[in-house]
Amino acid sequence: MNAVRMTPITERSVWTGSELAADPAWRHTLTPGEVAELDAAVRAVRARGLGVAAFTREDFELPTLGPRIAALADEVENGRGVAMLRGVPVERYDRETVEILYWGFGVHAGEPISQNSRGQLISEVSDRGNDYGDINARGFATNAELMPHVDTSDATSLLCLRAARSGGESRVISSTAVYNVILDEHPEHLAILCRGFHNDLRGEGPTGDVDELTTNRVPVYSDFAGRVSCSFNYRMIEGAATKSGVPLTGEERAALDFLRAVAEREEMGYGFRLAPGDIQMVSNHSAFHSRASFVDHDEPARRRCLLRFWLNIREGRPLADDFACRYNTGPRGGVAVGEGARYVF
Numbered sequence: 001m002n003a004v005r006m007t008p009i010t011e012r013s014v015w016t017g018s019e020l021a022a023d024p025a026w027r028h029t030l031t032p033g034e035v036a037e038l039d040a041a042v043r044a045v046r047a048r049g050l051g052v053a054a055f056t057r058e059d060f061e062l063p064t065l066g067p068r069i070a071a072l073a074d075e076v077e078n079g080r081g082v083a084m085l086r087g088v089p090v091e092r093y094d095r096e097t098v099e100i101l102y103w104g105f106g107v108h109a110g111e112p113i114s115q116n117s118r119g120q121l122i123s124e125v126s127d128r129g130n131d132y133g134d135i136n137a138r139g140f141a142t143n144a145e146l147m148p149h150v151d152t153s154d155a156t157s158l159l160c161l162r163a164a165r166s167g168g169e170s171r172v173i174s175s176t177a178v179y180n181v182i183l184d185e186h187p188e189h190l191a192i193l194c195r196g197f198h199n200d201l202r203g204e205g206p207t208g209d210v211d212e213l214t215t216n217r218v219p220v221y222s223d224f225a226g227r228v229s230c231s232f233n234y235r236m237i238e239g240a241a242t243k244s245g246v247p248l249t250g251e252e253r254a255a256l257d258f259l260r261a262v263a264e265r266e267e268m269g270y271g272f273r274l275a276p277g278d279i280q281m282v283s284n285h286s287a288f289h290s291r292a293s294f295v296d297h298d299e300p301a302r303r304r305c306l307l308r309f310w311l312n313i314r315e316g317r318p319l320a321d322d323f324a325c326r327y328n329t330g331p332r333g334g335v336a337v338g339e340g341a342r343y344v345f
Contacts, residue, residue, distance in 0.1 A: 002194045002320070005223040008183060009176045013081040013286035016177065017270040026080045028072065030087035034065040038088070042101050051096075052103045053112075053121055060104035069108040072281060076155050077313045081286035082172050088277040090161055102159050102307050105279065110311035113153055114334030117204045117341040125158065125306040127296055128344040135239050136202045136210055136342045140308065143296060148173050148263040148288035149233040152326040153310035153334070156289065157281045160274040164304035168294030173269040175230035176286050179221055181262045189255035193220040196231075196322070197252070200239030203340030205328045210340055213240045215328055220259070222323040229285035229319060231326060234260060263288050274306070285317065310334065 008014075020026070030038075041060045050059065062069070072083035085105075090098055099122055106112050112121040116138075123140070130137045132144035139146045143164075148171075150156075158170075182189055196219035203210035222229050234256060241248045248256070262268065269290075274280060282289045296303045312332050324331035 002196070002219050002322075003223045004190045004194045005228055006183065006187065008180045009228055011176065011227075012079045013174055013283070014177045014180060015080060015174045016267050018267070020080060020082070020172070020270045023080065026072070026075050026082050027084045027086070028068060030065070030085065034068070035087065035089060037062050037065050038101060038104070041104055042093075042097060045100060045104070046097070052099050055103070055107070057104075057107040060107060062104070062108060066108050069105060073109045073155070073313060076281050076283045077316055081174060081176075081283035083281040085279040086275075086277065088159065088279060090159070090277050098159075098161065099307065102309075105159075106157065106309045106311060109157060109281065109309075110155060110313045112309050113312055113332070114337065115151070115153070115308065115310040116335050116345065117338050118345060119335075119337040121309070123308050125308050126304060130343045134343070135200070135242065138202065138343055141343055141345065143294050143304075145293040146291040147234060147260065148290045149235075150175070150231055150284040150288060151310055152231070153284055154313040154316045154332070155281055155283050155311045157279060157309040157311055158274065159307045160276050160278045161305045161307065162276060162302060163274065164294035165297045166295045167292045168304055169271050169273045169292045170280060171269045171271040171290045171292075172282055173263045173288040173290070174286065175232070175263075175288050176228060177268060178259060178262045178288070179228060179230070182259060186258055189258055190221070192252055192255040193259065194222070196220055197237045198240040198244065199233065199236040199326065200243055201327060202236075202239065203342055204335045204338070205340075206336040206338070208336075208338035208340030210342055211243045212328070212340075213244060214326060216322045216325065218326050219320070219323050222320050224320040224323065225318040227317050229317065229323060230288075231284070231323060232259065232288065
């Protein structure tokens with residue numbers, strides 16, 4: 001049985017929506033000088049014929065902005081658990097150049113890892129017509145509402161290229177604050193959440209089998225080396241129960257439902273609409289993220305489109321082995337490359 005912390009978490013990642021709104025430390029708008037640095041860095045790598053995944057942070061020189069990005073990454077890992085960089089001039093670049101720029105941001109923020117079975121390090125978040133009700137579909141390729149959840153990396157980053165006609169608002173919630181509420185109101189749920197659940201890999205594990213589950217139970221909350229980290233995706237837990245033929249018990253479902261209900265309380269979250277040029281970063285260990293459903297534009301060129309990284313933070317917190325291995329690819333491993341996924345990319 002994993003350890004269950006029975007005292008409140010007190011780090012900066014614990015906040016309510018109003019507290020996050022009042023704190024400017026996690027937000028930064030690019031200055032003209034920083035935009036000029038981005039332009040110069042993009043020109044330099046393009047002049048060398050380098051594209052996405054072909055250069056490192058040392059190749060993408062950002063004398064002023066680089067330390068700023070590192071500070072935002074530290075805010076994600078050791079501060080509020082969220083960060084925002086605004087003002088990337090995406091309208092002045094073609095798609096290839098935007099991806100080069102975003103790769104440059106990513107390698108300054110952390111280490112990109114595979115986030116789908118195509119092995120993509122940058123993926124497109126857009127509606128591909130997938131049915132979110134399909135047990136094997138993934139939410140990033142739909143227009144559905146996404147419940148509070150985390151991804152299986154240290155952090156997730158999104159760059160907005162185009163917004164939807166309506167809807168699609170983002171929302172972030174402190175998962176450590178949710179832990180404290182559970183501790184205060186229903187501490188009996190914590191043993192179940194800290195024991196964890198098998199997760200459905202939906203054909204994106206090493207075997208490529210659409211019914212492959214995590215070999216170990218993944219703790220929803222893991223207290224390790226002095227920090228509590230969270231891993232929660234209700235659909236992956238329910239999918240594993242369905243595919244294994246072992247239904248969730250009443251106690252397990254009560255614990256999961258209460259966690260979700262707390263995360264969805266109005267005062268717990270902070271909502272915002274990403275505008276073109278916004279980069280959002282969210283910790284997957286101390287914050288949940290969710291998204292409202294959206295209605296897209298009719299014209300394909302105007303439809304909602306974001307670019308996404310799954311990032312591992314350099315010098316990130318230590319993680320317990322059963323928590324860190326969430327795709328059967330080893331601790332902090334990305335999604336396995338294969339042909340088992342059954343959704344439209």
